[in-house]
Amino acid sequence: MSTFIPVNTPVLDGNEKAYLSECIDTGWISSDGPFVKRFENGVAARVGRASGVAVANGTVALEVAVASLGLSPGDEVILPSFTIISCAAAIVRAGATPVTVDCDPLTWNMDPAEVEARIGPRTRAIMVVHIYGLPVDMDPILALARKFDLRIIEDAAEMLGQAYRGRPCGSFGDVSTFSFYPNKHVTTGEGGMVLTDAAELTDHCRSLRNLCFEPGRRFVHRELGWNFRMTNLQAAVGVAQLERLDQFIDTKRRTGRLYNELLSDLDAVQRPVPATGYAENIYWVYAVVLADDVRFDAIEAIDRLAAKGVGCRPFFWPMHEQPVLREMGHFAGVRHPVSERIARRGFYLPSGLGLTDEEIERSATALREVLAEGRA
Ligand SMILES: Cc1ncc(COP(=O)(O)O)c(C=O)c1O
Numbered sequence: 001m002s003t004f005i006p007v008n009t010p011v012l013d014g015n016e017k018a019y020l021s022e023c024i025d026t027g028w029i030s031s032d033g034p035f036v037k038r039f040e041n042g043v044a045a046r047v048g049r050a051s052g053v054a055v056a057n058g059t060v061a062l063e064v065a066v067a068s069l070g071l072s073p074g075d076e077v078i079l080p081s082f083t084i085i086s087c088a089a090a091i092v093r094a095g096a097t098p099v100t101v102d103c104d105p106l107t108w109n110m111d112p113a114e115v116e117a118r119i120g121p122r123t124r125a126i127m128v129v130h131i132y133g134l135p136v137d138m139d140p141i142l143a144l145a146r147k148f149d150l151r152i153i154e155d156a157a158e159m160l161g162q163a164y165r166g167r168p169c170g171s172f173g174d175v176s177t178f179s180f181y182p183n184k185h186v187t188t189g190e191g192g193m194v195l196t197d198a199a200e201l202t203d204h205c206r207s208l209r210n211l212c213f214e215p216g217r218r219f220v221h222r223e224l225g226w227n228f229r230m231t232n233l234q235a236a237v238g239v240a241q242l243e244r245l246d247q248f249i250d251t252k253r254r255t256g257r258l259y260n261e262l263l264s265d266l267d268a269v270q271r272p273v274p275a276t277g278y279a280e281n282i283y284w285v286y287a288v289v290l291a292d293d294v295r296f297d298a299i300e301a302i303d304r305l306a307a308k309g310v311g312c313r314p315f316f317w318p319m320h321e322q323p324v325l326r327e328m329g330h331f332a333g334v335r336h337p338v339s340e341r342i343a344r345r346g347f348y349l350p351s352g353l354g355l356t357d358e359e360i361e362r363s364a365t366a367l368r369e370v371l372a373e374g375r376a
Pocket residue numbers: 057058059060083084086087129130155157158179180181191192
């Protein structure tokens with residue numbers, strides 16, 4: 001019996017160990033150590049931003065990003081329904097109202113036409129989330145933000161190293177965020193970052209990350225913040241990872257191409273779009289959606305693949321269908337047919353940076369067998 005193929009395997013064989021040893025040897029293990037600044041500067045330079053604020057994970061990066069904008073109760077933020085709960089949670093916790101839009105059936109990214117249709121007198125911001133490998137079509141979104149004087153929060157958690165019309169993902173938001181969870185292109189174990197250009201937003205994010213200590217009078221507070229700091233240990237791993245980002249992106253694209261070749265004749269699943277007019281897919285994950293005539297849903301397909309030794313994950317469950325948000329009174333009567341369908345029929349195959357060609361081939365073969373079962 002061959003070994004189980006996990007959905008993700010990180011690659012940590014660069015300078016990670018050496019930099020971690022440096023932290024131990026010097027005693028710099030907290031957030032005050034020098035790797036934190038190095039990592040912040042490195043990511044900001046890569047994305048072309050004035051500054052980065054390293055935090056504990058991508059979820060709290062969104063929390064800080066949204067809080068830094070100073071929204072008021074009743075202010076509305078438009079976001080895709082097809083995303084992770086972190087996005088809606090940050091909006092709700094900031095006291096604002098999330099307003100969802102559906103996604104494009106091919107790219108699975110938020111549909112700019114729907115965004116325009118949902119802009120109203122209370123709209124203050126658009127939260128853009130780049131999904132699975134292709135960026136959101138940014139030009140129409142940026143035009144709407146200019147026209148209606150809206151802020152942009154850009155969740156680029158999955159998209160470090162990707163570009164939209166040659167401009168880096170993470171460079172578009174008034175505040176932009178990344179995650180460094182082990183399935184991301186650069187990992188710190190757990191970690192995240194907020195990127196900004198405006199000095200006052202950077203200062204606000206730094207303050208929110210660090211309990212809003214008052215400069216000069218440390219234990220006096222005029223605003224409630226959090227301890228969301230990243231440690232020097234995490235940042236040391238991040239610096240080592242960032243050195244190899246281009247190589248990691250090549251690996252992802254190669255994995256995507258190999259899956260595409262192996263699955264090119266299959267019509268029982270929709271495969272990722274290799275390229276649009278504005279970007280080439282980076283295949284953060286290799287995602288598929290079951291055709292309507294496959295007689296089971298994504299959860300059953302995932303179970304059947306697991307039985308064959310292949311680890312998969314379901315797609316996001318839409319925000320407008322989240323029990324916790326519905327119970328809070330959000331999204332009454334809202335329907336988004338594309339998000340609802342892909343949530344039930346979509347999943348992704350093993351996509352980690354440590355995946356071997358043999359594992360990709362085994363995963364593709366297992367998918368082929370499962371799809372044959374689904375049409376038998
Ligand atoms: C689009 C998106 N935003 C935010 C996050 C949250 O990041 P984290 O897991 O670091 O909290 C993720 C996590 O995978 C994500 O995919």
